[in-house]
Amino acid sequence: MKLASGKGDVDRCPYLDDQARDILGSSTRPPIRLVKVGVGERSFPIGEEMVQFRHEKTFYHPPGMMVAVSDLWTRDRIQEVVARVRDTVVVRVGTDQRLSGVAIRHLSGDPAAFRTAVEAVEEVADLPEVLMAEDPAVMEQGLAVCGHFRPLIYAATEKTDETMCNLARDYGCPLVVKADDPGRLPDLVERCKGRGVQNLVLDPAAPSLHQFQNISTAIRQQAITRSTPSLGYPVFLDAAATGMQEAAIVTGILRFASVLVLENPDQASLLAFLTLRQNIYTDPQKPIQMTPGIYRLGTPGPDSPVLLTVNFSLTFFTLQGYLEAARIPCFMVIVDTEGLSVLTAVASGKLNETLVAESLKKFSLEKEVSHRSLIIPGYAAPLSGRIEEASGWKVLVGPRDAAEIGEYLEKEWKQ
Amino acid sequence: MGLQTLSSWTGQIGTVVLGATRSEGGSRSISYSIGGERDLPFLGSPPSGHRPLVAYEICDDLSIWPPVIREFLKDRIREPGAWAREAGDQWKPDLIRLFLTSTRKRDFRDFAAIRRTVEEVLQQSPLPLIIEGSTDQAIDSEVFAACGEAGEGERLLLGTAEAGRYRSIAAAALAYGHAVIAQSPIDINLAKQLNILLRETGVPENRIVIDPYTGALGYGFEYSYSVMERIRTSALKGDADLAMPIISGASDTLTVREVREADPGISQRVAVTWEFYTALSSALAGASIVCVRHPQTIPLLLDAIDALWGGAQELQGVRGSHLPHVRHETCQWQRRRGPLPLSG
Numbered sequence: 001m002k003l004a005s006g007k008g009d010v011d012r013c014p015y016l017d018d019q020a021r022d023i024l025g026s027s028t029r030p031p032i033r034l035v036k037v038g039v040g041e042r043s044f045p046i047g048e049e050m051v052q053f054r055h056e057k058t059f060y061h062p063p064g065m066m067v068a069v070s071d072l073w074t075r076d077r078i079q080e081v082v083a084r085v086r087d088t089v090v091v092r093v094g095t096d097q098r099l100s101g102v103a104i105r106h107l108s109g110d111p112a113a114f115r116t117a118v119e120a121v122e123e124v125a126d127l128p129e130v131l132m133a134e135d136p137a138v139m140e141q142g143l144a145v146c147g148h149f150r151p152l153i154y155a156a157t158e159k160t161d162e163t164m165c166n167l168a169r170d171y172g173c174p175l176v177v178k179a180d181d182p183g184r185l186p187d188l189v190e191r192c193k194g195r196g197v198q199n200l201v202l203d204p205a206a207p208s209l210h211q212f213q214n215i216s217t218a219i220r221q222q223a224i225t226r227s228t229p230s231l232g233y234p235v236f237l238d239a240a241a242t243g244m245q246e247a248a249i250v251t252g253i254l255r256f257a258s259v260l261v262l263e264n265p266d267q268a269s270l271l272a273f274l275t276l277r278q279n280i281y282t283d284p285q286k287p288i289q290m291t292p293g294i295y296r297l298g299t300p301g302p303d304s305p306v307l308l309t310v311n312f313s314l315t316f317f318t319l320q321g322y323l324e325a326a327r328i329p330c331f332m333v334i335v336d337t338e339g340l341s342v343l344t345a346v347a348s349g350k351l352n353e354t355l356v357a358e359s360l361k362k363f364s365l366e367k368e369v370s371h372r373s374l375i376i377p378g379y380a381a382p383l384s385g386r387i388e389e390a391s392g393w394k395v396l397v398g399p400r401d402a403a404e405i406g407e408y409l410e411k412e413w414k415q
Numbered sequence: 416m417g418l419q420t421l422s423s424w425t426g427q428i429g430t431v432v433l434g435a436t437r438s439e440g441g442s443r444s445i446s447y448s449i450g451g452e453r454d455l456p457f458l459g460s461p462p463s464g465h466r467p468l469v470a471y472e473i474c475d476d477l478s479i480w481p482p483v484i485r486e487f488l489k490d491r492i493r494e495p496g497a498w499a500r501e502a503g504d505q506w507k508p509d510l511i512r513l514f515l516t517s518t519r520k521r522d523f524r525d526f527a528a529i530r531r532t533v534e535e536v537l538q539q540s541p542l543p544l545i546i547e548g549s550t551d552q553a554i555d556s557e558v559f560a561a562c563g564e565a566g567e568g569e570r571l572l573l574g575t576a577e578a579g580r581y582r583s584i585a586a587a588a589l590a591y592g593h594a595v596i597a598q599s600p601i602d603i604n605l606a607k608q609l610n611i612l613l614r615e616t617g618v619p620e621n622r623i624v625i626d627p628y629t630g631a632l633g634y635g636f637e638y639s640y641s642v643m644e645r646i647r648t649s650a651l652k653g654d655a656d657l658a659m660p661i662i663s664g665a666s667d668t669l670t671v672r673e674v675r676e677a678d679p680g681i682s683q684r685v686a687v688t689w690e691f692y693t694a695l696s697s698a699l700a701g702a703s704i705v706c707v708r709h710p711q712t713i714p715l716l717l718d719a720i721d722a723l724w725g726g727a728q729e730l731q732g733v734r735g736s737h738l739p740h741v742r743h744e745t746c747q748w749q750r751r752r753g754p755l756p757l758s759g
Contacts (some may be wrong), residue, residue, distance in 0.1 A: 053648065055641040092633065183417010204418070209722040213457055213699075218418040225421060246688070247719035250695045268681055268688040271673055272632065276692050279637040314635035321634075321667060 031224045032232045035174045035199045037064055037101070037259070038128025039149045044100055046201070046258035047234040052220050058283040063252065064100035064259045065273065066130050068240055071108045071117035078120045081264050086125040090274050093288045093313055097274040101128035103154075103261040106138050115141040122146055130154050130176075130261060136163035147171035152259065154178075154236070155203055158188060165195035174199035176236050176259075182206070182215045186230035201259060203236040209248060212237060213255045220256045234258030249273045253280055287339040288313040294363050295320070298329030302370040305330045305413045307398065307405075308356065309377055310337040310345050319402045326406030328413070331368060335359040342377045353383060353390035360391055375413075420458055424651035428452045428464060428703075429620050429658050431594055433510065433572050434543025441569040444541035447509065449624075449703040450660035455647065456701050457723045466724050467698045469716045470545055470706040471508035472664065473498045475532050476517040481669035483686045484708050496535035503540050506713040511536065512545035512664070512706050518558055519550060526557045533565035545572040545596075545662075545704075548584065555583035563587030572596060572624060572662075578609050585616040596662055598626040601638045603645050607656045620659060624704070629665040632693040633673065636665070640700045647701035663697035664706030665690075687711045695719050 034048040044064050051057045067085050069078045082102055090097040102121050106114045114133055121129065122145055129151040131142040139153060148171065155178040156164035168175040175197050179185045182204040192200055202219060206212035216235050222228040237257040239248035245262055246269060252260045253276050265273070282288055290311040297320065309319055311334045323330060335355055337345035345351035356374075366372070374393040376384060378400030388395045399408050428450040435441025452464030474480055475495045485492070492498055499511045513536055515529055529548075537544060544566065549558040559573060560583075574596035576584045581597070588595045595618055599605035606625055613623055627646060629639040643661055650658035668674070668690050677685040690712040694705040698720055707713060 053641070053644050054637075055645055181417050185418075208725070209719075210457065210460070210462075210725040213723060214420065214460065215418050217455070217458060218420045221421040222418070227421065231418075242722075244719060244722055246691060246715070247695060247722055250692055250719070251699065251723065254696060254699045266681075266684070268677075268685040271685065272688045272692040275633040275673075276636075276696060279633065280640070282637050284637070284641060314630065314638065317634045321670065325670070 030232075031226050031229075032234060033199070034061075035201060035234055035258075037130075037150065037152050037174060040126050042098075042101065042127055043150065044128060049220075049234075049256070050224060052217075052224060054280060055284055058285065059281045061258065062277050062281040063257050064128065065249075065277070066101045066103040066128075066259060066261050067099055067264050068103045068105055068132075068261050069117065069121065070105045071110075071113045073117070075116075075120045078117060079124045082121050082124040082127065084264070085127060088270065090271060092275060092278055093290070095278070097278055099270070099274075101130070103130035103132055104142065106131075106133035106135070106142075111135075111138045111141045114138050115145060118142045118145040128152070130259065132261070134160065136160055136167060139164065139167055143167055143171050143173070147173065150174065152176060152201065156188070156192060158184065161188060161191055162195065165192050165197045168192075168197045168199075169195065174201060176201045176203050178203040178205050178236075180205050182219075185219075186228055189230040189233065200233045201236045202231065202233050203238070209242060209244070209251050212242075212248075213251050216255045216257065237261070245269075250276065253277050289336075289339040290316045290334050292334050292336040292359065292363075294365065294368065295332040295334060296329075297323050297332065298327070300329040300331050300368075302368070304328075304369065305375060305409060306333060306365065306369060306373065307331070307375045308333045308335065308380075310335060310340060310342050310351060312337065312339050312341045312345075315341050315402075319405065322402045322405045326409060328406070328409050330409070331365070333359065333363065333365060333374075342379045346380050346383065351380060351383065353386035356383075356387050357391040360393065420454075422454050422458065422651075424453060426453075426651045426653040426655070426658055428647075428650055428660060430465070431572075431621055431624055431660055433545075433570055433594065435568060435570040439570075442537065442541070443543050443569060445543065446570065447543060452647075452651075452701075454651070456699055461725050465703065467702060467720055468509035468704045469694075469713055469720070470510045470512040470662075470664070470704050471502050471506065471710065471713055472512045472514060472666075472706050472708045473502065474514040474516040476519070479516050479519060481674075481686075481708060483669050483674055483682055487683055487686075487709065487711075494535065495532055496539035499536045499540035499542070502710055503542050506710040507717065508542070508713045509717075510543040510545060510704075511540055512547065514547040515549065515558065515562070518548065518554060523549075523551075523554060526554075526561045529558055530561040530565045533562050537566060537569060543572075544569065545574060545706075547574045550575075552580050552583075555580065556586075559583045559587035560590075563591035563593055566593065567591040570594065574598070574662075575626060576609065576613060578605060578612065581609065581613060582616065585613055585618050588622060589617055594622040594624060596624050596626045597659075598628055601628050601630070601635070601642050603627075603642055603649065603657070606642075606646060607654070610656050610659065620655070623659045625657070625659050625661045626663070627661060629663045629693070629697055631665045631668040631671045632689055632696070634667065634671055636693060636696070639663070639665075640696060643697065643700035643702060660703035661701055662704040662706070663694070663700075663702035665693045665697070666706075666708075668693050669708055683709075683711070687715070691715050691719075699723070 030048040032047045085099045132154045153175045155176040204215040223232040237252040238261045240263045242248040337350045375398045381397045384395040430451045434443040434446040571593040575598045597609045627642045
């Protein structure tokens with residue numbers, strides 16, 4: 001039973017023969033293999049995705065955003081970028097969003113320069129890496145420096161797969177396989193597996209964004225339906241190489257790329273793609289929640305209005321936006337409805353008079369304001385009487401639509 | 416290429432025609448068909464259906480327009496007609512979306528001014544036009560009648576009908592031959608319900624465009640994204656009540672905190688980036704029209720949509736032949752055609 005529901009692993013049964021294990025394994029194993037890049041705190045898993053559309057379940061493992069450096073650059077220039085990748089944090093709705101690692105490109109033609117570049121990266125940070133060199137002799141130079149930190153090796157082609165597989169196997173690294181015709185990827189994957197490398201990533205080497213999104217969709221579909229099990233691996237996209245990085249990042253995040261290589265992004269771009277990645281990889285069944293408590297807009301005083309709402313982030317941000325636009329300093333009291341919206345929280349009973357009364361007390365709201373008036377959402381109107389009784393606060397029923405809150409406060413809020 | 420997608424859909428998105436050229440009874444320089452897809456957005460070579468369009472949003476009262484746009488345009492904004500013409504010439508959007516924000520004032524009654532504004536925009540700009548009328552039921556009837564009549568024969572797209580507020584707009588669309596935007600609050604069932612209501616009122620399905628409401632990136636965008644994908648897949652599975660093209664304009668995008676509180680030095684760039692990410696993601700989710708307010712976003716989006724749509728030769732017939740574009744003149748992220756940037 002555990003096996004069928006995906007909670008147990010077929011390898012843990014000692015009584016199965018190899019053939020039975022293979023059959024059982026292939027029908028219970030996730031259709032896309034889980035691959036880990038890097039070691040330590042910043043390492044990240046990719047793959048193990050189950051669906052084509054996030055609304056069907058969720059997307060599990062956000063793509064790694066790997067910032068490129070070149071072995072033509074000076075040490076300082078490389079290390080500046082690496083330090084930025086190491087240190088950049090964007091805090092959004094309570095979670096830290098970060099760049100994932102560094103991609104080191106071999107462009108110099110000199111294997112020693114590649115080694116020096118990898119050393120320069122390693123001096124600054126223990127970040128996950130992609131080693132990008134098509135010549136196995138050059139790759140070996142890089143692996144000699146960081147090979148035991150599980151960098152992603154880029155890439156094995158039909159010409160180099162034997163030596164690249166040997167390197168990946170010896171160092172225990174994940175390996176990108178790249179075929180100029182994506183139709184040949186399944187064969188190449190089987191060859192690499194035959195050489196003992198299981199942790200693979202696919203680069204369909206698409207010549208355009210149009211082609212990338214077609215091929216990546218095809219790979220996802222064929223993988224999750226298990227119609228071509230050899231395509232059941234995460235997908236790689238060199239967004240910088242497309243010449244239109246921003247569009248490629250959007251396409252990659254939305255169309256199943258698990259590793260994206262990009263040029264050092266500016267602040268605007270970084271904010272936007274970290275946010276898009278977070279949005280798309282949010283579990284649709286577990287809405288992002290606000291921490292319950294008192295939130296101040298402007299600098300409210302003891303006679304400022306108090307507005308109650310739920311901790312569904314979208315409700316919060318919508319109301320907050322309109323309140324800021326209204327330019328009336330006020331308090332927002334956010335109660336814990338486990339991320340449900342007003343309508344659903346009222347319907348399910350999660351938003352009730354006990355929760356409101358207890359929250360007001362817990363947040364010590366009576367110390368913030370001199371009045372005892374509480375504005376509740378329009379959709380919570382049926383609770384108004386009971387909230388008054390349970391909390392002792394006078395309840396005013398606000399509008400149903402947050403867009404009307406400014407006008408409502410102007411008209412109704414007179415102290 | 417050697418890998419095929421496995422989609423096998425039975426449905427098709429309906430087609431809506433926007434704008435009317437002289438030979439079609441209007442005065443536009445071009446008319447567009449939107450919709451028509453038989454597969455997911457941009458899939459197939461060439462993709463099915465019609466390429467998504469980029470609409471540039473303007474208004475007739477700037478007091479509620481995003482500060483970042485007012486700062487960018489400065490004295491270039493005079494009145495909507497000249498604004499539409501200049502933006503069309505310089506930034507090459509596919510169409511214009513005019514918000515009659517003047518109607519949001521309390522006790523607004525100057526319907527003759529609305530009519531003059533619409534006539535002025537139609538006279539000055541040759542592009543097909545979307546008009547966002549009032550948002551107050553009390554004046555809907557007069558506002559939409561004024562817009563509808565002023566644009567008779569031009570096949571406008573009138574917005575926005577909502578459940579409980581759709582009769583005036585439907586009446587104006589039917590009387591003067593326009594299409595209607597049907598907006599529902601990020602809910603596939605409500606979207607479907609409103610389409611049925613509109614059809615019962617007499618609006619044919621080839622004159623309905625779905626607006627599932629788009630939250631800004633970082634502010635609920637993922638809900639809108641998934642609703643658009645669900646509407647699209649439901650339609651492709653054969654649900655005719657959802658088989659209309661989608662319009663997406665994340666109108667809160669330029670007032671989100673990231674844009675409002677950006678360093679002055681990069682605030683314009685953050686605005687453009689935020690709009691670009693939201694709009695391109697919407698197009699990938701299935702929107703046939705994406706709307707933006709920062710003019711610099713327009714060429715970036717057109718480029719990205721072209722790249723997703725496919726080869727340069729295909730472009731000629733669709734967009735290029737009608738509107739010889741001189742894109743890029745002030746575009747920040749010009750498409751690079753030289754060697755990889757890292758080689759230097």
